[in-house]
Each structure stands twice: as structure tokens, then as C-alpha cells.
Amino acid sequence: MLLHMLKYDFKIMMKNKSLLFWLIAFPIILGSFFHLAFSSIFDTEFQADAIPVIIIDDEGAEQLSDIMGQVESDGETLFKTEMLSYDKAMKKISDNDAEAALDPKSLKLYMSPDGSSISQTIVKQFIDSYRINTSIITEAYQKDPSKASEVTERLMSDISLIKRGELTEGSLNIFDQYYYNLVAMVAFYGSLVGLSTACRNQANLSASAARKASSPLRKSTAAASGLLSAFFAESICVVSSISYIIFVLGENLGKELPLVYLGGIAGGMTGVSIGYFIGSVGSLPENKKSSIITAFTMTCCFLSGLMDASMKLKIEENVPILNHINPIALISDMFYCLNIYSDHKQYLINLVSVLAVSAVFCALTFIFTRRKKYASL
Amino acid sequence: MQVFKVFMKIVYSRRIVILLYTGIFLAVAVISTLTSNNSVQNEFKDTKLTIGIIDDDNTELSGILKDYLGDIHKTENIEYDKDNMIKDIYYQKYSYIIRIEKGFEQNLLNGDTNGLIEGFTLDGSYYESLVNSQTESFIKYTSALILSGNKPSEAAKKAQKLISEDTEVSVYSENNDSDNDDFIFATYFKFLTYILLSVVVSSLCPALIVLDRPDIRARTNASSLSVSSQLKQKILGTAVYSIGIWLLFMAAAFILYSSKFTSSEGLLVVLQSFVFLLTIVSLSMLVSVIAKNQKIADIVGTVVGFGMSFLCGVFVPQEYLSEGVLTAAHILPGYWYVKGIDQTIGSGTKNIDTVVICIVAELCFAAVLFALMLVISRKRRRKIV
Secondary structure, eight states: OHHHHHHHHHHHHHTOHHHHIIIIIHHHHHHHHHHHHHTTHHHHHTBOOOEEEEEESSTTHHHHHHHHHHOEETTEEOEEEEEEOHHHHHHHHHTTSSSEEEETTTTEEEEOTTSOHHHHHHHHHHHHHHHHHHHHHHHHHHHOHHHHHHHHHHHHSOOOOEEEOOOOSSOOOTTHHHHHHHHHHHHHTHHHHHHHHHHHHOTTTOHHHHHHHTSSOOHHHHHHHHHHHHHHHHHHHHHHHHHIIIIISOOOOOSOHHHHHHHHHHHHHHHHHHHHHHHHSSOOOHHHHHHHHHHHHHHHHHHHTSSOTTHHHHHHHHOHHHHHHOHHHHHHHHHHHHHHOSSSHHHHHHHHHHHHHHHHHHHHHHHHHTTOOOSOO | OHHHHHHHHHHHHTHHHHHHHHHHHHHHHHHHHHTOOOOSOSSOOOOOOEEEEEESSOSHHHHHHHHHHHHHSEEEEOOOOHHHHHHHHHTTSOSEEEEEOTTHHHHHHTTOOTTOEEEESSTTBHHHHHHHHHHHHHHHHHHHHHHTTOOHHHHHHHHHHHHHSOOOEEEOOSSOOOOHHHHHHHHHHHHHHHHHHHHHHHHHHHHHHHHTOHHHHHHHHHSSOOHHHHHHHHHHHHHHHHHHHHHHHHHHHHHHSHHHHTSHHHHHHHHHHHHHHHHHHHHHHHHHHHOSSHHHHHHHHHHHHHHHHHHTTSSSOGGGSOHHHHHHHTTSHHHHHHHHHHHHTSSSOOOHHHHHHHHHHHHHHHHHHHHHHHHHHHHHHHHHO
């Protein structure tokens, strides 16, 4: 009987087109939008490319252009210089085709109004260095000419005072957070699957459940088949979302694929069990319960960083307990741990936490629904 | 006015959705107005980063270096804790973390300058280039000044004085005098793309779908009401509702940004938002003809709303979008609306000719969507007849 019920519960779920859209198509569409919109932000905002600088064609321009062309950072040329007349230079920076223009005679800088603040600071930092080096060397010549060459050598020498420290082998791209939260959202949308399954078993909420209640079918069998089919359907949705994000969009959800899928499926089970519990208690109609779940899910997503990736840290600093009880934060944290940490300790803690939440809600559902009787239907 | 009354009743039944979207949008607009900081520059300011410093050396020179970094950036002393450091860099609490290693001062005085500090940040970022260059320059100046006969503390002070004598910098612009108020005003109107789409599509479509249902239309046609009168009432309902919603957002904009709103550029932006409203109304009418029920209309509305907001420069500024995305976005009305606002009052260089092209493009979209709606609707009616 369980297998028979399982088959039909699963069939019903797979025919619910609206649910399938929100659980499979919507995350795919939203993930694609994230990918299209965010893929170049990380490079534009954080990654260092050669900074375009115009040298105004005047006395000393060639020499300065040569010096700037030789400056390197991390093995890459730091500046991309071009010599132009004053008018052309001003037109270029006004159109934001270059970050800054430099007058080689007075060392005055003209910045583009729409330029990147950090790139322009780097240009100014370089010109400051050029000016200060000249000043120190002049002072050394005036003070003690015998030491002047040593001072010049020291100033011109390449020093590597700062060595790069490695914290993790994983990606530190904050935009990955949006994908973690997207998968967590799909997992938690499992609560809608759980809710619709539970409402189909609530005799006071649906006609087919009333028919079921009057049949000799055991309540535990109906509940178990509903839950198992919901788990299975939700797992398909989570796996398809994760696969799309990893294999089609090429985004990073963590290093070990089986554990990524396991985390997503466990999250989906938590969503289903919470939705099943909400659907099994109280007499509110399905659409009202569904609105409550959607509002709750979106609030949890917001607090976990689906709309603003830095939100989780703000919560961690001000109300840390929220991150420990927010199911979406717990699920998305699993992917963060897999990406960042080399050991699985924190991942396993989160995995056990979401599975424990799932077990608690399943148990509560069975307790609330057993021996439930209706005076009139 | 039976049709008009029913139209308004259906729209009224969606009041919770309308209130939710409007309330959240206006709350965010008020908060961002109250907490705004300078996002558009008229004078150049050095970028200040937030840097975490771990000082394992605790000597005079390490203290001087910390003071120097504290002068040019915002610094915080932190403890070495790998997990917390990863979190802080990942979530951008600190743009950079430096660890001054034990023996820093001793090595520096001995002339050894290699690898005395460990730096943690996003690999290959601008932060790394900037802070490394600033720190290394400061240490170079200090050690060069020590070499030329100054005491370490004296040398550091001299280096700091030389650094503080700033290079002359000016921000050049031919025709860009945007300030922060312009930026917030432009942001408000750009976000209207998403809000207007959500509010108008989610309420207009149900009314149009219900009134266009074959059974209801057949019943209305059987009444004494002429077809042209029905159409006029539907158009009146659509106009009253959509212009009403638009006026609500314009009133809020007037209260929040009255001086910008009444300026010539502000009024041009208001005009563009009205033209964009026409596009949205045409789109809603088209969706109501294509969609079989409200659920499908909601789906189309959500996807189009998110799509236009992500790809046209609402959620992410157009300058951050890749060339490919921007080229593809040309076929969406939102792209022209956002571009028009940027050219009128945003951070971009202003060009009135481009603004006119953007307005014409939006009008073309409205006309094409409306024509498409008429063709599909006529075909469908013929099928039913």
C-alpha cells in the first residue's frame, strides 16, 4: 500500500506545474540573471587590470610614460599610458575612457568624474612616490653627497616587504554567496511541497483527504508516503538547481560535489518537513498557509544574504543567534564551509543541525496528526 | 459604468500586493535618503580602506607603521584567528589584513626588507596593489631617511610629512556636475522599473484577464452595453489605475527630493518615467492576452521584472555589466529608460540627444507591444467566434 500511495503522491506533485515552476524554472532563471549581472562585477570592482592613464604631451612626458610603463604589480603592468594633447586628454577623461590625466611638468593630476576611486588613488599614490623620491634624493645630495647614491639606490630598489598570506584554497568571491542562498532558497521552498502534501492529507482542508480519511488506509502510511514522495520530488528540484549552477553557469558551490548535493538534499528535507508540519496543524486554508511560508522564506533569505551578500556578517556581528536558527543561513553556510575550509567539521555540524530540525518537525507532525478525528466533514 | 466598477473592484482585491510593494519601496527610499553618503564625487578623495592589523612585533617602528596606516585608512587591531580572518575578508569587513611579524624592526634596521609583513586579501585585487605600494613606499622613505642620517622616529615623522604634502588633483568634467542628491534621485527612478512593473502587472493583469474571460465577455456582450462602451471603460480603468499608481510614486519623489524634482532635469526624468509607464501598461495588456490565468501572469511579471532589473542596469549599474549583456539588453525597454536617466541626471556624461533617442525608443516599444496585443487579441476573438 505504501508503494502504491507513494507512486500516486509523486505523480500528483509532478503535475503541479505552478510548484514546479517556482522550484525548478525560477531558480534557473534567477541563477542565470545572477550570472549575467554579477559575472563581470568581481573583475571590474576587485581584480586589478592595467589602469589607463593619459600623459599630457609636454616636457618630460616621454620619460614619465616610460617610468609608469615599467611599474608592475604582481607581475602585471600596473599602468597603461598614452600621450595626448591637453584637449584630447581632457575629452578622454571626461568620457571616462581613462582614469586620470597627468601634467608631467607640474605633476598635476586630472581625474575622471566617473572613474574608479581605488584606481585613481593608486595613480595618485604613484605620483606621490615620484615626487617624494625626488625630494629625498635632493635633500640627501644637499646634506651628505657621499651617501646620496646609497639613498637613491635604496629608494629605487625593489622591496617585497609584504608577502602574500594564504588563508584558504577556496574562492573568496563574495558573489558566490548569492548562489549559496539561491540553492538554500530552493531547498527551503520544499516547505511548499510539504505543505501541499500535508493539505492533501488533511480531511478538513481537501475533499480527497476526506475521502482518504474514511478509507481503511492507515494514517501513518498516508503520512509516510506523503513525506517520502515530497522528499523525493524536492530532491529532484534541488539536484537540478545545483547541477545547473555548477555545470551550466560554471559557478562555485564548493569543492566536493557529492557533499554539495548531500547538503542541498538535506536542506530540501528540512524544508519539506517544516512545510509538512505547518500544513498538518491548524485549520487555515492552503493558500493562507502558503503565503505565510513564502513570507517566512523570503525573510530568512533576506537575513541570510540573498538580496545583500554582506547581510550575514552584519547579523553575525549584531544578533549572532539569528544565523544559528535561520534555516536558510544554516543551509547556505554548508556550501560556504565546503568552499572555504579544508576540513569538514563545520559542514558536518550544519548538516547534522538541518537533519535534526527535519527529524524534530517530522516527529511533531506524526504526534499532531495521529488519532486526529473529525466530528463532521 | 459597470465594467469600470468591476475593473476597480478586481484591482482593489490586489491591494495587499500593491501596499506591500509600495510600502517596502518607499521605506527603502526614505532610509537611503536619510543615510546617503557621497557616491558621486566632485572633488578627489583618497580611497580609505578598512584594514585589520595584527602586530606580533610591538616595537616603535611597528607602532609608527600602524599610525601611518591609521592616518590614511581606517584600521583596527585584531588577533590572529584564521577562521575569523577568512570570514572578515570574504564578507568585506576588512579589505585587507596585515600581520607585522616578529623581528620586523630589527630586520628593518639591519637593512633586510623582504617578507617582514604578511598580507591577506582577495588575490590580485586593487586593495593589495594599493596597500602594498603605500606600505612599501613609507618603509622605503623611512629607511632612506635613516640612511641619510636621521633617527628612526625622526625619519618616520619626516616621511609622514612628505607624504602629507599632497599632489595637486582636480576632477575634470566638461558637462557633468552631478552631486549626491542627483545620484539618489536617479536611483529612485531606476528602481521604479522593478516596482512599477511588479505593481502594475500584478494588479492590471487580473482585472484584464477576468474581463476578457469568454463567459464573462459573452454575458457582457449580451447586455445593452455596446462593445465600444465596454472598451472605453476598460481603457479608462487601465488609465486611472496606472496613472494613479504613477502619481503616487511621483508624489513620494516630490516629497523626498522636491528641489531635484522641480528642476529641468528632474522634470525630464519624470517625463521619462511616464513614457516608461506607457510601455509597462502595453506590456501588461499583452501579458493579459497571452496568459491563460493569473498564475501565469504572475510568473511572466516576475520573470520580466527580475530580467529587466538585472540586465538593464537597475540592480547592477550598467557600467558593471558585460558588453554582451548590454548588447542583449538593447531589446528591452528598461535599458533605454535607465540609459535615459543616466544621461539626464545620473553619473554619466549628459547628452540631451541620447535622452531624446531613449524616449523615442521607449515609445516605440510601447507601440509595438500594444500592436502585438491588438493582433493577438483579435485573432483569439475570431477563434472564439
